[in-house]
Amino acid sequence: QVQLVESGGGLVQVGGSLRLSCAASGRTFSSYGMGWFRQAPGKEREFVAAIIWSGATTYYADSVKGRFTTSRDNTKNTVYLHMNSLKPEDTAVYYCAAALNLAGPILRTSVAYSYWGQGTQVTVSS
Numbered sequence: 001q002v003q004l005v006e007s008g009g010g011l012v013q014v015g016g017s018l019r020l021s022c023a024a025s026g027r028t029f030s031s032y033g034m035g036w037f038r039q040a041p042g043k044e045r046e047f048v049a050a051i052i053w054s055g056a057t058t059y060y061a062d063s064v065k066g067r068f069t070t071s072r073d074n075t076k077n078t079v080y081l082h083m084n085s086l087k088p089e090d091t092a093v094y095y096c097a098a099a100l101n102l103a104g105p106i107l108r109t110s111v112a113y114s115y116w117g118q119g120t121q122v123t124v125s126s
């Protein structure tokens with residue numbers, strides 16, 4: 001069982017930056033692939049970024065590639081989403097998720113994940 005708690009969301013102006021954190025409970029954090037998803041009002045949840053257990057491989061949605069970076073610190077049981085050059089269309093609730101013993105492109109899909117955080121709101125104002 002893994003519990004995930006996101007933090008770091010807030011209100012930011014266009015072009016600004018935010019760093020989201022996702023703290024995980026449990027002793028096996030390094031066994032999990034971690035993902036970030038977002039959901040804007042009236043839209044379906046969509047993939048943003050993912051990182052495999054070691055941090056050696058990352059995946060990004062085309063819409064955020066070059067602007068967002070995900071990283072993890074397995075000693076702190078935490079995964080991060082660094083968001084730069086934010087746009088109004090990045091406004092959404094951002095969720096982190098954990099996938100036990102999974103790596104590879106499957107981490108782009110929500111069905112890969114067994115555990116989800118409660119989400120943190122990111123609002124980009126123009």
